[in-house]
Amino acid sequence: MTDFSPFANRLGKNIKHLMKWARRNDIEAWRLYDRDIPQFPFAVDVYGERIHLQEYDTGWLMQPQEYEEWLAGVKEAIGFVTGLAPEAIHLKRRERQRGKEQYEKTGEQGEDFVVGEHGRKFWVNLDKYLDTGLFLDHRNTRFRVGEMAGGKRFLNLFSYTGSFSVYAATGGAVYSETVDLSNTYLDWARRNFKLNGMDEEQHRIVRADVFQYLQTGMEEKKQFDLMVMDPPSFSNSKKMLDVLDIQRDQAKLVDGAMRLLSPEGLLFFSNNLRSFELDPALAERYRIRDVSKQSVPEDFRNKKIHQCWEVRHR
Known part of the structure; x- marks a missing residue:
């Protein structure tokens, strides 16, 4: 079972400093977490009242169920620290780009x-x-x-x-x-x-x-x-x-x-x-x-x- 407390603690520490900094500088879109802890290879960006969560491809192998539970734990920690609902967290998996175009479509519409x-x-x-x-x-x-x-x-x-x-x-x-x-x-x-x-x-x-x-x-x-x-x-x-x-x-x-x-x-x-x-x-x-x-x-x-x-x- 993964311990999510180091991830949640780091998010909490970052948000305390960065939230004030963003308000002071009139910035509504900013990076809250930038792969700070190797076990949690994510970028977490705040966009107003929503989160853009990007998982970076590490090549780790997990069983599908274990992987989904791990992702759910990550989202839960983000929701807990930011106070945002699960539907406000938008997840993307960033695969290693191999000669593709820069701005690829995901197949979703979004808002x-x-x-x-x-x-x-x-x-x-x-x-x-x-x-x-x-x-x-x-x-x-x-x-x-x-x-x-x-x-x-x-x-x-x-x-x-x-x-x-x-x-x-x-x-x-x-x-x-x-x-x-x-x-x-x-x-x-x-x-x-x-x-x-x-x-x-x-x-x-x-x-x-x-x-x-x-x-x-x-x-x-x-x-x-x-x-x-x-x-x-x-x-x-x-x-x-x-x-x-x-x-x-x-x-x-x-x-x-x-x-x-x-x-x-x-x-x-x-x-x-x-x-x-x-x-x-x-x-x-x-x-x-x-x-x-x-x-x-x-x-x-x-x-x-x-x-x-x-x-x-x-």
């Missing part, structure tokens, strides 16, 4: 609802896709974009649901383009824009393959002062001309983005491939600063959840 973050609002869904519509680990960088965007032209590449663009627009960006290839996520971005009172004439949504967009943008002599590029580690989407492999394709992407960056501009380049290494040739061409430590929020115990760099012209 769309709104969470607030630093005065902005975002639509999320805890069931429909592997991810929820808001990457919590990029909260710090979103906030920085909001602080820096005043009077600037902003470009968001591999934009997902457009959260960086929402921060840029509400931070005073004069113009922005939000680029992704997925209609599903661009529609989601559109709803986020509407939720935050953004003008779509001023803040454009562009459906394009990023590689092609960068080529066309260069031909059209587009210029931006602030950019975010957060590509998936790997994508074999049929809509793309080529398979994207971020380790292999990083120089092509960064060089392409830098051609559209104004002389004094700044590019945030990030990805979440564990084994990723920045190409040294890029550091010779541009001024690059690793800001990964500052960009991972304090509610994440796993400080290697992503890597992030500031890239400027020399």
Whole structure:
């Protein structure tokens, strides 16, 4: 019989500190537990009055009944500590990704609802896709974009649901383009824009393959002062001309983005491939600063959840 008390105790300790911190910082979606104890390989995220519970694949073997009892115990401990009902806890099993697309459907519908973050609002869904519509680990960088965007032209590449663009627009960006290839996520971005009172004439949504967009943008002599590029580690989407492999394709992407960056501009380049290494040739061409430590929020115990760099012209 598993003893769930270490798990419940850790949740209790974390919530005591983080709940106050989240309220103080006007954050409704945050990480409560981040695989703190090896025997409980979960990420527990709070989204308003609901929990997004992700179980990480460890390869452990359990009998089906034993496994279901173990999961029930985990949910019970979360319910006990948070005071939330069982139906407020949404479970996902994260298998090891082997060359799949980043944003996989789960086969469930789930319900769309709104969470607030630093005065902005975002639509999320805890069931429909592997991810929820808001990457919590990029909260710090979103906030920085909001602080820096005043009077600037902003470009968001591999934009997902457009959260960086929402921060840029509400931070005073004069113009922005939000680029992704997925209609599903661009529609989601559109709803986020509407939720935050953004003008779509001023803040454009562009459906394009990023590689092609960068080529066309260069031909059209587009210029931006602030950019975010957060590509998936790997994508074999049929809509793309080529398979994207971020380790292999990083120089092509960064060089392409830098051609559209104004002389004094700044590019945030990030990805979440564990084994990723920045190409040294890029550091010779541009001024690059690793800001990964500052960009991972304090509610994440796993400080290697992503890597992030500031890239400027020399």
